[in-house]
Amino acid sequence: MYSAPSLDEVEISIFGPGYGESILCHLGNNCWIIIDSCIDPDSKQPYTLTYLKNIGVNTERSVRHIIATHWHDDHIRGLGFIVEECKSADFICSEALKSNEFLTLVSACGKRSMMTSSGVAEFYKILQTLIGYKPQRIPSFAIEDRCLKRILPENSALGLPCEIHSLSPSDYSVLLTKIEIANLIPKEKTTKRRVLEISPNHLSVVLLIIIGDLCILLGSDLEEIGNAQTGWTKIVNSQSRPIKKASLFKIPHHGSKNADLQDVWTEMLNSKPIAVLTPFAKGNVYLPTKNDVTRICSRTENAYVTAIPRWRKSRTRPSTVEKTIRESGIKIKQYNQTLGQIRIRTKPTEGNNFTLDLFGEALKLKDVSQFT
């Protein structure tokens, strides 16, 4: 498990316990990208950093880009620490957050930590870290049809051109999000409470990574509401996105129906792509549902999930505490925090041959039904 990919080998690793998602990408030549973050509840460290250190990667030098697709708790935990550790990396986030209103929200609510952890507090930490550098690490922003990075073949160990494109948020989504964020800024004399998440999620950054003939589509949590100006419809219909079809797909929003669009599978993906996803659990929602599993498996037999989407029985506490909980009628359950990792490695110069490894709780999506 703990061996680094060779310099001409591309790696995509998806990490996810029952709640949380992080993606790691090796573009070749020891150039790494971290997309989102989730933490190990035991060590309190981001999983991605632990993995990189275990395979002998110098995170300070070799992580070149850190991308926050959005600021929901399940995607951002530990990202502040990653920005701090990976000193040579630039920071990229959604254009929808590029507003004075977002900074005001983060300054107001992120600084006064009203809860042990929150997305805005993590963002505040990221901004403080970026400012702390001299000269400052100026962030970049992702929006539809923008090339975030281009490596020319002569500068690549693979001898192949490499490009990272952002396919979202759309102009219209940026506008919508900015209005929503302005509404989240606390108003005078209102009660302080935790910042609520914006739903549906249309600010999320979808990424397309192209290395020679290899194409990877990372769907983040972008949702689809059937509006031609936002979500997946806008991406599919875009006239200016790269037209290459992907053979590797990170399924958006934990496999949920509200992020699914059939056209993505026909227009943007090769047939039977490798599809990966992470589960999610919050409130009465847990993803993917049985229907989501059936739908995804009907589209590709190569679907994998990092962990089993389920709740676990809460940990055992001293008998007096347990007795009091029982008597109070309060029911507690715990997010499944068992980590899973799906690792895909390929040498683009040697054709489309993938080596896929499953670690921890990761499994084939079709096998999930045995456990739920």
Next chain:
Amino acid sequence: MSLTSLKKSVTPEETIAGNQLSSAKKRSRLIIDRDFSKELPRETVRSYLTKIPLESEEKYVNSDITKETHIVPEKGIEFITIIETKPYKPDYFLSLQKWEGNVIEVMKDYFLAKLVDLTAPGADEQAEIPLEEVSIEDLDLVVPGAIFYWNIGYEDESNGQRKRTSIIRFRRLPAWSQSEIKEAKKEAEEIGKSLKWE
């Protein structure tokens, strides 16, 4: 000083209640016509024990305060005054388990909340909490995003009884003030300028 340490610091010599009376007598002649320990928590009795300097002895003995006291000092002897009051509060709470919670969704009879274990940090949990577990004065605070603490422990009552309890208390965070919002806007402008975030 916490209640725990206060409890420990009370020695029989300092206490005039109940069966400790005889040792207190060694230091001053006390006439007590009531046993306060049956009516007031020990700590409360103690908090009303006031030492009065010797030179002001006469003044205090003749003042109105002495009407409230039940201890008549002897001349030249260090004495103590007790003023009778009726505050009631539990003596002591021993926390066994504490969580910080955050309301996710409010349903008809219960609410869903995310819990962060403050006693033994680990994976986050989620709870389904009946609304009847929330005190009436806190009910209006149960809205998505609201923050609360949930404490399980022992409550020692003044009558010496120990009760196992579960207490949910919503944080009454102060409302946003004009200056806080102004300050956030100013900070946002500074961040915006240094990171070219506009």
